[in-house]
Amino acid sequence: MLIICIITTTKKYFQRKANIIYIVSNQHIIVVFSSAKTLQISYIGMQTQEVAIKPNLRVVLKSDAQLIDEVVVTGYGVTKKAAFTGSAQTVDNKDLMKKTDANFMKSLEGSVAGLQVNSLTGQPGAYASTTIRGVGSMNSGTEPLYVIDGIAIYTDKMGAYNKAGTGDMAASPMANINPNDIESITVLKDATATAIYGARAANGVIVVTTKKGSLGKARFNVNAKVGTSFVGKIDHNYRTTNLDKYKEIWTEGLTNAGYDGEDGMTSAEWLNAYVMDWYNVDLTQNIKSVDWLKEILQNGFSQEYDISAQGGNENLRYYISGGYFQNTGIVIGTGMKRYSGRISLDGKSGRIGYGLSVNGALSDINNTMTESQYTNPIVAVYDIRPFEQVRNEDGTYNTNVNYNPVAINDKEKGDKRNQKQITLVVNPYFTYNIIDGLTWKTNAGLSLIDLDEFFYSSIYNPQYSGSGML
Structure with a gap:
């Protein structure tokens, strides 16, 4: 205009x-x-x-070409949001890159109305439960359908993959997608999604559109991110007790129970006798107070590096990228590494068009138990006394501590809970322009996800050490 x-x-x-x-x-x-x-x-x-x-x-x-209407990607193609009758919301790459997380779905928190993302464990690359406009079923699946470049990604009713049968080992296929390769995300919320994708879209659809080539000379982009994470201030009511507070609480309790002066012993002497009998520790000596919560926490570290090349002409456009992501969790023994790559080609010859996009990624995840068991380090630390030491005087781990979380989560000698996930999405297409305004298109796709889990229980884990479970 x-x-x-x-x-x-x-x-x-x-x-x-x-x-x-x-x-x-x-x-x-x-x-x-x-x-x-x-x-x-x-x-x-x-x-x-x-x-x-x-x-x-x-x-x-002249019209400013940069000011264009917001578009919505649906199953049938692309339409202007003003002409779309359903309920949808689009998030572009700029909003995604403002946050750093292995799972791009967590970057949508607070960006899409009606979309709720709940992280069950907080571990790097962990599965995040997603609901659109609330829970629509009590005994059926509540996860939306994920569609990447027109290819529906298979997930079970929990939206994750898991062979071990434990929730903390649930792997998220979305964590294997590099956010830097995403052009935009469209969230379809209402019955329009069901009309397009069928019954699988009853809980909504999340349509992911990845980047493609563009006209012009080759443009190279390099992105680098480095960051850290740590646990914020914890209310003292939820922290583990130090040794002085432990003695104060126990002596007060023994006094209230009538032990003070019983058999000529004070409440403090009764406490010391109990600890000597059960733990072989003399509280009258100079005993180090151990903050077990601090022992299992650490400052997390993340780094992300991406490089891409984009360009092409009227006959062939291309987009090539590679990325590396590494994230160390705030709990010892947890972390994730991801290697990703993408190739997109779009060609044209006369009335014939063709293209191919290949997304591949390999993730290596180390995690720890998060269910309500003593092998969960967060559970274990609240059941350990502050006078119990992490290590013996000779430097070996103190095995008298029941479920010693530091020993269990030792990278070299402790338990091993590892997942390796390979994701491959291939999408070739072919088009033929029959007449102006009418194009015939074929669209095929392959979604391959391979998950390898390794679970090893060490001698420091009393729950499995005698069971032979490896």
Whole structure:
């Protein structure tokens, strides 16, 4: 669309204030310029132009190509949001890149109305439960359907993969997608999604569109992110007790129970006798107070590096990328590494069009028990006394501590809970332009996910050490 504005520099249209001249045309466009030699003309949705001042001006404003309508990607193609009758919301790459997480779904938190993402464990690459407009079923699946470049990604009713049968080992296929390769995400929320994708879309659809090649010379992009994470301030009511507080609580309890003066012993002596009998520890000695919660926590570290090349001509466009992501969790023994790559080719020859996109990724995840068992380090630390030491005097782990979480989660000698997940999504297509405005297109896809889990129980884990479970 063009807007033609003819401005004649006559006294009728001039109003001078200091060094500023204001001109108003019949189209009600306000032009502001200095009393120097140039005139700047601007209008919403149009490109700003700067021209030299002369008695008669004819200015043609061109549409700003960067200001386009928001589009919605559906199963049938792309449409303007203004013309889309269903309920949908689009998130572009800029919003995704503002946050750093292995699972791009967590980046949608707070960005899409009605979308709720709950992280069950918080471990790097862990499965995150997703619901759109609340839970729609009590005994059936509640996860939305994920569609990547037109290919539906298989997930079970929990939206994750798991061979071990424990929730903490649930792997998320979405954690294997590099957010840097995503162009936009469209969340379809209502019955329109069911009409397009069928019954599988009853809980909504999350349509992921990845980046493709563009016209012009090759453009190279390099992104690097480095960050850290840590546990915020924990209310003292939820922290583990130090040794002084432990003695105070126990002696007060023994006094209230009538032990003070019993058999000529004070409450403190009763406590020391109990600890000597059960733990072989003399509280009258200089005993180090152990903060077990602090022992299992650490500062997390994340780093992400991406490189991509994008370009092409009228006949062939390409996009090639590679990425590396590494995240160390805030609980000892947890972390994730991801290697990803993508190739996208789009060609055209006369009325024939063709293309191929390949997304591949390998993730290596180390996690720990998160269910309500003593092998869960967060559970274990609240059942260990502050006078119990992490290690013996010779440096070996203290096996007298029941479910010693530091020993169990030792990278070299402790339990091993590892997952290796390979994800491959291949999407070739072919188009033929029958007549102007009518195109025939074939679209095929392959989604391959391979999951390898390794679960090893060490001698420090009393729950499995005698069971032979490896």
